[in-house]
Protein backbone atom coordinates (compact mmCIF):
# COMPACT_ATOMS: atom_id res chain seq x y z
CA UNK A 1 0.00 0.00 0.00
CA UNK A 2 1.50 3.32 -1.08
CA UNK A 3 1.01 6.12 1.41
CA UNK A 4 1.44 9.84 0.80
CA UNK A 5 1.71 12.34 3.67
CA UNK A 6 1.25 16.03 2.79
CA UNK A 7 1.36 18.95 5.19
CA UNK A 8 1.42 22.71 5.57
CA UNK A 9 3.26 24.07 8.60
CA UNK A 10 4.09 27.63 9.52
CA UNK A 11 5.99 27.15 12.78
CA UNK A 12 7.06 23.53 12.53
CA UNK A 13 4.57 21.69 14.76
CA UNK A 14 2.63 20.09 11.90
CA UNK A 15 5.88 19.41 10.05
CA UNK A 16 7.27 17.40 12.98
CA UNK A 17 4.11 15.30 13.16
CA UNK A 18 4.19 14.81 9.36
CA UNK A 19 7.77 13.55 9.58
CA UNK A 20 6.94 11.14 12.41
CA UNK A 21 3.85 9.80 10.59
CA UNK A 22 5.75 9.38 7.32
CA UNK A 23 8.64 7.63 9.08
CA UNK A 24 6.31 5.21 10.94
CA UNK A 25 4.41 4.37 7.74
CA UNK A 26 7.27 4.41 5.25
CA UNK A 27 5.30 7.07 3.37
CA UNK A 28 6.21 9.64 0.72
CA UNK A 29 6.37 13.06 2.41
CA UNK A 30 5.54 16.32 0.59
CA UNK A 31 4.23 19.78 1.37
CA UNK A 32 0.70 20.64 0.27
CA UNK A 33 2.21 22.92 -2.39
CA UNK A 34 4.09 19.95 -3.87
CA UNK A 35 0.93 17.83 -4.25
CA UNK A 36 -0.12 17.00 -7.78
CA UNK A 37 -2.74 14.85 -9.48
CA UNK A 38 0.03 12.43 -10.53
CA UNK A 39 1.34 12.05 -6.98
CA UNK A 40 -2.16 11.37 -5.67
CA UNK A 41 -2.81 8.86 -8.46
CA UNK A 42 0.38 6.97 -7.53
CA UNK A 43 -0.68 6.43 -3.88
CA UNK A 44 -3.49 4.52 -2.15
CA UNK A 45 -3.79 6.44 1.11
CA UNK A 46 -3.43 10.21 1.25
CA UNK A 47 -2.82 11.79 4.66
CA UNK A 48 -2.93 15.57 5.12
CA UNK A 49 -2.20 17.88 8.07
CA UNK A 50 -2.09 21.59 8.83
CA UNK A 51 -2.08 23.99 11.79
CA UNK A 52 -5.32 25.53 13.07
CA UNK A 53 -5.60 29.30 12.70
CA UNK A 54 -8.92 30.26 14.23
CA UNK A 55 -10.71 27.48 12.38
CA UNK A 56 -8.69 27.65 9.15
CA UNK A 57 -6.56 24.55 8.77
CA UNK A 58 -3.26 25.25 7.01
CA UNK A 59 -3.23 24.00 3.41
CA UNK A 60 -6.59 22.24 3.68
CA UNK A 61 -8.39 24.33 1.06
CA UNK A 62 -5.55 23.74 -1.40
CA UNK A 63 -5.57 20.02 -0.56
CA UNK A 64 -9.33 19.80 -1.12
CA UNK A 65 -8.93 21.40 -4.55
CA UNK A 66 -7.71 17.90 -5.50
CA UNK A 67 -10.98 16.34 -4.35
CA UNK A 68 -11.79 14.84 -7.75
CA UNK A 69 -8.64 12.70 -7.49
CA UNK A 70 -8.95 12.20 -3.72
CA UNK A 71 -12.46 10.81 -3.62
CA UNK A 72 -11.31 7.46 -4.99
CA UNK A 73 -8.60 7.16 -2.31
CA UNK A 74 -8.43 6.53 1.41
CA UNK A 75 -8.20 10.01 2.94
CA UNK A 76 -6.93 10.75 6.46
CA UNK A 77 -6.83 14.31 7.81
CA UNK A 78 -5.36 15.84 10.94
CA UNK A 79 -4.72 19.28 12.31
CA UNK A 80 -2.54 20.62 15.07
CA UNK A 81 -3.43 23.36 17.51
CA UNK A 82 -2.21 24.87 20.74
CA UNK A 83 -5.27 23.71 22.70
CA UNK A 84 -5.72 20.39 24.46
CA UNK A 85 -7.86 17.87 22.58
CA UNK A 86 -11.56 18.79 22.68
CA UNK A 87 -13.86 16.62 20.53
CA UNK A 88 -16.65 19.21 20.51
CA UNK A 89 -14.34 22.02 19.27
CA UNK A 90 -12.76 19.65 16.74
CA UNK A 91 -16.17 18.65 15.35
CA UNK A 92 -16.92 22.37 14.84
CA UNK A 93 -13.63 22.98 13.03
CA UNK A 94 -14.14 19.98 10.73
CA UNK A 95 -17.79 20.94 10.23
CA UNK A 96 -16.72 24.35 8.92
CA UNK A 97 -13.82 23.03 6.84
CA UNK A 98 -15.37 20.04 5.06
CA UNK A 99 -18.46 19.27 3.03
CA UNK A 100 -20.65 16.40 4.27
CA UNK A 101 -19.18 14.17 1.54
CA UNK A 102 -15.62 15.01 2.58
CA UNK A 103 -16.40 14.47 6.28
CA UNK A 104 -17.96 11.07 5.58
CA UNK A 105 -15.07 9.99 3.39
CA UNK A 106 -12.11 11.13 5.50
CA UNK A 107 -10.93 9.84 8.87
CA UNK A 108 -10.19 12.79 11.15
CA UNK A 109 -7.58 13.30 13.89
CA UNK A 110 -6.36 16.08 16.17
CA UNK A 111 -2.69 16.15 17.23
CA UNK A 112 -1.83 18.75 19.83
CA UNK A 113 1.06 20.95 18.68
CA UNK A 114 1.89 24.03 20.71
CA UNK A 115 2.46 27.71 20.31
CA UNK A 116 5.50 29.93 20.20
CA UNK A 117 5.02 33.64 19.54
CA UNK A 118 8.72 33.98 18.62
CA UNK A 119 8.24 31.67 15.62
CA UNK A 120 5.41 33.71 14.09
CA UNK A 121 5.98 35.80 10.98
CA UNK A 122 3.98 38.26 8.87
CA UNK A 123 0.20 38.38 9.29
CA UNK A 124 0.18 35.75 12.07
CA UNK A 125 2.55 37.85 14.16
CA UNK A 126 0.48 40.98 13.61
CA UNK A 127 -2.78 39.21 14.47
CA UNK A 128 -1.43 37.75 17.71
CA UNK A 129 0.31 41.01 18.75
CA UNK A 130 -2.92 42.91 18.09
CA UNK A 131 -4.89 40.36 20.10
CA UNK A 132 -2.45 40.62 23.02
CA UNK A 133 -2.76 44.44 23.09
CA UNK A 134 -6.56 44.34 22.82
CA UNK A 135 -6.94 41.72 25.55
CA UNK A 136 -4.54 43.46 27.92
CA UNK A 137 -6.66 46.60 27.66
CA UNK A 138 -9.92 44.74 28.16
CA UNK A 139 -11.48 44.85 31.66
CA UNK A 140 -13.19 41.70 33.05
CA UNK A 141 -11.47 39.20 30.79
CA UNK A 142 -13.14 35.81 30.36
CA UNK A 143 -11.17 32.68 31.41
CA UNK A 144 -10.72 31.82 27.70
CA UNK A 145 -9.22 35.28 27.09
CA UNK A 146 -6.87 34.86 30.06
CA UNK A 147 -5.90 31.53 28.46
CA UNK A 148 -5.02 33.26 25.18
CA UNK A 149 -2.87 35.86 27.02
CA UNK A 150 -1.08 33.06 28.89
CA UNK A 151 -0.52 31.19 25.62
CA UNK A 152 0.99 34.29 23.99
CA UNK A 153 3.28 34.94 26.98
CA UNK A 154 4.54 31.38 27.39
CA UNK A 155 5.82 29.24 24.54
CA UNK A 156 4.49 25.72 24.90
CA UNK A 157 5.56 22.64 23.02
CA UNK A 158 3.15 19.75 23.41
CA UNK A 159 4.62 17.68 20.58
CA UNK A 160 4.61 14.05 21.59
CA UNK A 161 5.63 11.24 19.29
CA UNK A 162 3.09 8.97 20.98
CA UNK A 163 0.27 11.22 19.71
CA UNK A 164 0.66 9.90 16.16
CA UNK A 165 -0.07 6.29 17.21
CA UNK A 166 -3.88 6.29 16.63
CA UNK A 167 -3.47 7.83 13.16
CA UNK A 168 -0.63 5.45 12.24
CA UNK A 169 -2.62 2.46 13.53
CA UNK A 170 -5.64 3.54 11.51
CA UNK A 171 -3.63 3.76 8.29
CA UNK A 172 -2.07 0.35 9.00
CA UNK A 173 -5.56 -1.09 9.53
CA UNK A 174 -6.50 0.08 6.02
CA UNK A 175 -3.73 -2.09 4.64
CA UNK A 176 -5.00 -5.22 6.37
CA UNK A 177 -8.71 -4.53 5.63
Ligand SMILES: Cc1cc2nc3c(=O)[nH]c(=O)nc-3n(C[C@H](O)[C@H](O)[C@H](O)COP(=O)(O)O)c2cc1C
Nearest residue numbers: 009010011012013014051052053054081082083113
Ligand atom coordinates in the same frame (compact mmCIF):
# COMPACT_ATOMS: atom_id res chain seq x y z
C1 LIG B 1 -3.31 33.45 14.05
C2 LIG B 1 -3.31 32.16 14.83
C3 LIG B 1 -4.51 31.60 15.22
C4 LIG B 1 -4.52 30.39 15.96
N1 LIG B 1 -5.72 29.87 16.33
C5 LIG B 1 -5.73 28.73 17.06
C6 LIG B 1 -6.97 28.16 17.47
O1 LIG B 1 -8.04 28.65 17.15
N2 LIG B 1 -6.93 27.04 18.23
C7 LIG B 1 -5.74 26.44 18.60
O2 LIG B 1 -5.76 25.42 19.30
N3 LIG B 1 -4.55 26.94 18.20
C8 LIG B 1 -4.52 28.07 17.44
N4 LIG B 1 -3.33 28.59 17.05
C9 LIG B 1 -2.09 27.88 17.37
C10 LIG B 1 -1.63 26.97 16.20
O3 LIG B 1 -2.67 26.17 15.75
C11 LIG B 1 -0.52 26.06 16.70
O4 LIG B 1 0.60 26.84 17.06
C12 LIG B 1 -0.15 25.00 15.65
O5 LIG B 1 0.54 23.96 16.31
C13 LIG B 1 0.71 25.60 14.55
O6 LIG B 1 1.08 24.62 13.64
P1 LIG B 1 2.25 24.88 12.57
O7 LIG B 1 3.43 25.35 13.36
O8 LIG B 1 2.50 23.58 11.95
O9 LIG B 1 1.74 25.90 11.59
C14 LIG B 1 -3.29 29.76 16.31
C15 LIG B 1 -2.07 30.34 15.89
C16 LIG B 1 -2.08 31.52 15.16
C17 LIG B 1 -0.77 32.10 14.73
